Amino acid sequence: MTPITYLIQNKERIPINTLGAQSSSFGMVAPLESSQTNIVQLFIPDVAAITNIRLALIDSGGIVFGNSTFGVDTRGFIDQNVIPESFFQGVSDKTENSPYNIQVNNLNRLSSVYMYLNVNVPIGQEFIAGTVRYQWLFDYA
Amino acid sequence: MKRWEMKDENGNEVTEDDINWSLVQDRAISLKLNNDGQIITLPNNMEYIQGKTASAFLGSEKIQIESRFLGFKLGKSIVKVRVNEKTNDISIEVENDPNHISDSK
Numbered sequence: 001m002t003p004i005t006y007l008i009q010n011k012e013r014i015p016i017n018t019l020g021a022q023s024s025s026f027g028m029v030a031p032l033e034s035s036q037t038n039i040v041q042l043f044i045p046d047v048a049a050i051t052n053i054r055l056a057l058i059d060s061g062g063i064v065f066g067n068s069t070f071g072v073d074t075r076g077f078i079d080q081n082v083i084p085e086s087f088f089q090g091v092s093d094k095t096e097n098s099p100y101n102i103q104v105n106n107l108n109r110l111s112s113v114y115m116y117l118n119v120n121v122p123i124g125q126e127f128i129a130g131t132v133r134y135q136w137l138f139d140y141a
Numbered sequence: 142m143k144r145w146e147m148k149d150e151n152g153n154e155v156t157e158d159d160i161n162w163s164l165v166q167d168r169a170i171s172l173k174l175n176n177d178g179q180i181i182t183l184p185n186n187m188e189y190i191q192g193k194t195a196s197a198f199l200g201s202e203k204i205q206i207e208s209r210f211l212g213f214k215l216g217k218s219i220v221k222v223r224v225n226e227k228t229n230d231i232s233i234e235v236e237n238d239p240n241h242i243s244d245s246k
Contacts, residue, residue, distance in 0.1 A: 003197040134199040141192040
């Protein structure tokens with residue numbers, strides 16, 4: 001089974017794996033500024049179905065976690081203008097039972113809906129590009 | 142060896158190594174989880190489910206199995222027995238069946 005995370009750019013789905021990125025890159029962001037919003041989608045091509053999809057923030061990339069720092073929103077459609085108004089409430093311990101995992105609906109049998117992610121860098125914090133990391137969790141049969 | 146094992150109404154025994162679950166799930170009259178020799182057996186003649194919970198880092202092409210579960214539908218609920226892949230801890234979960242159709246009118 002090969003999970004694919006698509007990064008949506010200009011309404012095109014680009015497998016993030018092909019970008020050589022092990023983490024989601026938001027570029028350089030100055031204190032008190034918000035990063036660009038990355039739109040991502042999980043796709044599992046070779047199973048009967050996936051259910052119970054969750055997304056977790058597992059590494060805050062050197063930023064001290066704040067409850068309005070890591071934006072996350074969900075849509076069933078692509079809109080490059082969406083800016084997340086919800087936020088991760090904590091950094092997950094990478095377990096399936098973490099209370100900080102975000103529940104994600106299916107768009108179809110094998111795909112999640114679109115997840116909108118950004119980072120709001122607090123004052124005085126240094127943001128190191130490419131170090132924020134997320135994890136998918138899902139059930140399959 | 143970790144795998145589900147089932148028996149159908151004709152007495153045929155098949156396992157995860159033999160066939161895709163979706164092709165046999167409607168014929169199962171018994172279902173077990175073989176967890177490295179530890180056998181977890183569900184009651185016979187139920188409507189069964191089974192699956193795995195996996196994780197994948199965003200951007201990675203690899204998955205890791207976190208746990209395996211099997212279960213059955215019971216009224217408005219689904220009863221699941223889950224085995225943690227690393228620790229072998231067993232837990233029982235009862236959740237609402239999202240596909241249950243109420244009898245009341």
